[in-house]
Amino acid sequence: MNDAEEDxxxxxPEPGEVxxxxxxxxxCTQPFTCESGQVLPGFTLRYETYGRLxxxxxxxVIVCHALSGDHHxxxxxxxxxxxxxxxxxxxxxxxxxxxxxxxVLCANVLxxxxxxxxxxxxxxxxxxxxxxxxPFVTVRDMVRAQKLLCDQLGLTALAAAIGGSMxxxxxxxxxxxxxxxxxxxxxxxxxxxxxxxAIAFNEVGRQAIxxxxxWHHGDYGRGGGPRVGLAIARMMAHITYLSDQxxxxxxxxxxxxxxxxxxxxxxxxxxxxxYLRHQxxxxxxxxxxxxxxxxxxxxxxxxxxxxxxxxxxAFAPVTAETLSVAFxxxxxxxxxxxxxxxxxxxxxxxxxxxxELALNLGHDSFLLESEDLYGLVRSFxxxxxxx
Amino acid sequence: MSKLVAKRTVxxxxxxDWVEPGSRVLDLGCGRGVLLDYLQQTKQAHGIGVDLDFQxxxxxxxxxxxxxxxxxxxxxxxxxxxxxxxxxxxxTVQELTDPAAVIVEALRAGRAVTVGFxxxxxxxxxxxxxxxxxxxRNPVYTTEWFESRPANPVxxxxxxxxxxAKGITVTRRAVLRGDWHTPCRFRPNLFAGYALYDLTR
Numbered sequence: 001m002n003d004a005e006e007d008x009x010x011x012x013p014e015p016g017e018v019x020x021x022x023x024x025x026x027x028c029t030q031p032f033t034c035e036s037g038q039v040l041p042g043f044t045l046r047y048e049t050y051g052r053l054x055x056x057x058x059x060x061v062i063v064c065h066a067l068s069g070d071h072h073x074x075x076x077x078x079x080x081x082x083x084x085x086x087x088x089x090x091x092x093x094x095x096x097x098x099x100x101x102x103x104v105l106c107a108n109v110l111x112x113x114x115x116x117x118x119x120x121x122x123x124x125x126x127x128x129x130x131x132x133x134x135p136f137v138t139v140r141d142m143v144r145a146q147k148l149l150c151d152q153l154g155l156t157a158l159a160a161a162i163g164g165s166m167x168x169x170x171x172x173x174x175x176x177x178x179x180x181x182x183x184x185x186x187x188x189x190x191x192x193x194x195x196x197x198a199i200a201f202n203e204v205g206r207q208a209i210x211x212x213x214x215w216h217h218g219d220y221g222r223g224g225g226p227r228v229g230l231a232i233a234r235m236m237a238h239i240t241y242l243s244d245q246x247x248x249x250x251x252x253x254x255x256x257x258x259x260x261x262x263x264x265x266x267x268x269x270x271x272x273x274x275y276l277r278h279q280x281x282x283x284x285x286x287x288x289x290x291x292x293x294x295x296x297x298x299x300x301x302x303x304x305x306x307x308x309x310x311x312x313x314a315f316a317p318v319t320a321e322t323l324s325v326a327f328x329x330x331x332x333x334x335x336x337x338x339x340x341x342x343x344x345x346x347x348x349x350x351x352x353x354x355x356e357l358a359l360n361l362g363h364d365s366f367l368l369e370s371e372d373l374y375g376l377v378r379s380f381x382x383x384x385x386x387x
Numbered sequence: 388m389s390k391l392v393a394k395r396t397v398x399x400x401x402x403x404d405w406v407e408p409g410s411r412v413l414d415l416g417c418g419r420g421v422l423l424d425y426l427q428q429t430k431q432a433h434g435i436g437v438d439l440d441f442q443x444x445x446x447x448x449x450x451x452x453x454x455x456x457x458x459x460x461x462x463x464x465x466x467x468x469x470x471x472x473x474x475x476x477x478x479t480v481q482e483l484t485d486p487a488a489v490i491v492e493a494l495r496a497g498r499a500v501t502v503g504f505x506x507x508x509x510x511x512x513x514x515x516x517x518x519x520x521x522x523x524r525n526p527v528y529t530t531e532w533f534e535s536r537p538a539n540p541v542x543x544x545x546x547x548x549x550x551x552a553k554g555i556t557v558t559r560r561a562v563l564r565g566d567w568h569t570p571c572r573f574r575p576n577l578f579a580g581y582a583l584y585d586l587t588r
Contacts, residue, residue: 323448342455343465346435352453355444372441379449 016093018050018172018375021075026149038135046115047107051099063106064163064170070114073106096374109144111137119290132218143173160184179319188366191337192304205233231280243329243362301352311344321354323380327365410472415459416479419446463496471497504584508542508576544576559585
């Protein structure tokens with residue numbers, strides 16, 4: 001008594017790679033007023049694109065990155081690159097976001113530190129890095145800046161906006177802010193309202209940075225800065241992206257260098273300690289501490305229900321169809337918070353679907369290789385247009 | 388067309404006749420969205436399906452049907468009274484742990500509730516049980532007891548007694564004979580293979 005026999009999905013093509021890619025800069029010379037009321041005299045967004053823009057200029061899928069992500073979401077910058085873009089398993093010819101059909105755009109967020117204007121950029125007023133003189137940015141500001149980039153590229157519509165975590169927040173904001181411009185929304189492992197627990201974790205990270213004597217109230221110049229504080233912030237945050245189960249499976253209680261280490265010291269003894277220290281170390285070489293403060297603050301301020309009166313009112317203008325995906329082991333933005341998004345969209349009379357995957361990596365599950373996730377997103381992007 | 392597909396089509400057509408064009412329909416236990424797809428195409432229904440299984444949701448998304456993975460009662464509780472024009476519970480009641488709670492909640496969230504089920508009072512099922520002393524097996528219930536999910540078989544008589552006891556109004560009824568096609572005019576609890584009800588509070 002089921003209808004399983006009815007479905008015979010055609011096998012997806014053998015996935016390929018987007019290969020060598022290069023970043024571009026969009027320079028906006030117009031002043032940009034942030035939601036906080038503070039004004040940037042202009043800004044730059046660093047971005048990458050893959051795949052071809054069609055003649056109607058409406059086949060772009062915008063990829064929105066998470067807190068520590070950037071514009072380099074697929075491909076490699078040089079043949080010697082050891083690692084490809086952060087969502088390379090997801091984006092490319094024949095992959096879940098298929099670059100043979102879609103033009104993919106991903107920009108480093110405003111306030112970020114990977115080439116877009118942020119705290120480490122030079123403040124034209126002082127000829128020094130902005131530091132904490134940078135305007136407070138919000139998720140909505142990030143999206144508004146990306147829309148200016150889309151306009152510059154001459155895009156007439158977005159086929160979809162997709163992203164996990166903070167990327168998912170941007171996706172929701174896209175649907176609210178620019179209805180009619182974006183046809184499909186795919187928020188993954190996200191929330192419509194940063195919870196007290198999530199704010200609490202962000203605050204511990206910020207305190208680690210700000211209590212580091214090298215922070216100097218944000219005025220640390222290039223290269224220096226609160227390296228210890230930033231590393232600790234990252235180590236702590238990284239735990240929230242995983243799950244008890246996945247950490248135990250990956251590290252258990254395995255020892256690290258026990259042979260030459262006496263048991264009773266505070267040196268690294270467990271593999272999980274070594275892993276976290278490595279995460280912290282590699283993060284300080286690529287991330288700016290002030291940027292971390294600003295972006296976590298943007299996350300804290302994200303509360304669609306408060307910003308628009310209620311979640312239903314927030315979603316009232318949405319015309320896009322939504323597919324929300326949550327992960328059973330995600331305890332940072334748990335399934336219930338993702339369900340709340342879909343239920344509110346449905347109450348507001350919108351078309352929305354919700355699926356939940358039993359992957360065990362925790363919050364970061366959205367980055368895993370999962371045929372179920374690929375199939376779902378591929379089907380949604382290729383499904384018949386809404387009636 | 389296989390016998391099974393023919394049987395499914397009949398019940399889809401009857402539900403389709405009962406659904407008002409353009410109405411907002413919730414399908415509890417929506418499977419891969421075959422019924423909602425049909426209602427969307429023939430009645431321009433605004434459908435949403437609920438199912439527990441990820442693969443079913445994937446099937447819906449592939450068809451362009453919106454679906455929600457999760458518990459149907461919790462889902463309905465998230466909506467104000469009368470939000471849906473119609474809640475459909477097609478071949479799902481026998482799978483529920485608390486059918487009364489689901490139907491009562493459906494009658495709150497929906498202005499009408501359609502329930503369709505295989506009548507286990509059908510004479511062939513009785514003969515099976517009586518002479519073979521075994522779980523009924525037929526083209527619809529193809530599995531042995533040990534390969535089946537726990538099911539809660541319901542009969543036409545059971546269902547009508549339930550509606551009477553709960554004060555639920557039956558606004559329409561379609562009872563079909565063993566071929567699931569010919570209307571059953573005589574003693575449906577014994578001669579109907581399939582039954583469909585339209586309910587309101």
